[in-house]
Amino acid sequence: MAALFGARVRRLRTAAGLTQAELGDRTHVVSTRITQIERASGAKPTLELARALDAALGADDLLVELWPYVYREAFPDWSRRFMEYSARAVSIRQYAAHVVPGLLQTEDYARAVLSLDALLDGEEQLEERVAARMGRQERLSSPDRPELWVILDEAVLRRFDQGGHEAMGGSLTILTLPDGSEVAYAEGSDYGQLIEEPAHVSRYMVIYDRLRAAALPPLMSLDMIRSTMEGNYRGSNLPSRTERRRLAQEQLQQSGGRRLRGGGPRIPGRRPGP
Numbered sequence: 001m002a003a004l005f006g007a008r009v010r011r012l013r014t015a016a017g018l019t020q021a022e023l024g025d026r027t028h029v030v031s032t033r034i035t036q037i038e039r040a041s042g043a044k045p046t047l048e049l050a051r052a053l054d055a056a057l058g059a060d061d062l063l064v065e066l067w068p069y070v071y072r073e074a075f076p077d078w079s080r081r082f083m084e085y086s087a088r089a090v091s092i093r094q095y096a097a098h099v100v101p102g103l104l105q106t107e108d109y110a111r112a113v114l115s116l117d118a119l120l121d122g123e124e125q126l127e128e129r130v131a132a133r134m135g136r137q138e139r140l141s142s143p144d145r146p147e148l149w150v151i152l153d154e155a156v157l158r159r160f161d162q163g164g165h166e167a168m169g170g171s172l173t174i175l176t177l178p179d180g181s182e183v184a185y186a187e188g189s190d191y192g193q194l195i196e197e198p199a200h201v202s203r204y205m206v207i208y209d210r211l212r213a214a215a216l217p218p219l220m221s222l223d224m225i226r227s228t229m230e231g232n233y234r235g236s237n238l239p240s241r242t243e244r245r246r247l248a249q250e251q252l253q254q255s256g257g258r259r260l261r262g263g264g265p266r267i268p269g270r271r272p273g274p
Helices: 002-015 020-027 031-039 047-057 062-072 077-088 107-114 122-141 154-162 198-214 218-229 241-254
Strands: 091-096 147-153 171-176 182-187 192-195
Touching (some): 002 031, 002 047, 002 062, 020 047, 077 171, 077 182, 091 198, 147 154, 154 218, 171 198, 182 198, 192 198
Antiparallel strands (some): 182 192
């Protein structure tokens, strides 16, 4: 993708009758930077530079639209494939153990979380990542937006007053694609695993169903979140575990989701909320 991006820049620059130095002047970078981009060598272009090149060359957002694909090349193969699947998914079901999922993060929250990466290479890269994350959220307001279910562990709410750390991670995502097939993605603080084998995906779907059944119903979750934000969590009106499971089972049935599958051990850990 970096080579394709560079080829497009070179073609547009040539068509505009500009030298590399002249294009560098218009985009406020040295000519050698334009050379690197056209040859797909050196550092990848930033989103800011992609926008500047697009404007200078009158590319009608072509370069800006290509940039996310160039950016993704910095990620491992399994991560890029997950991003590609996510962009096409008609249903997204997520469980987050430590932080709010990227699709629901505010810009300030995303910046705080992404800044904890020990391998982060400066402020410019941080802003690129924030921009990319915010860009992925645009699909939620598009006509083809996916159905989104999110279960948050109670630890996510506690992060409001406990702060973050470099080892945060832990999430499970189930994606349903347009053809009805499903994939799972398990992620930690510095690793990820894309699961595509149907039998293995089914196991993760069972895990997700159990988490969903153990989670608080939406209205009670709102009460819990508000109480946590107000610093009065212990005074919130929370139901017993038995009552939570009964209400969650009713939600699964009323929403047309799968019935809770039987068998298996009780899920340990903190109490989650949707």
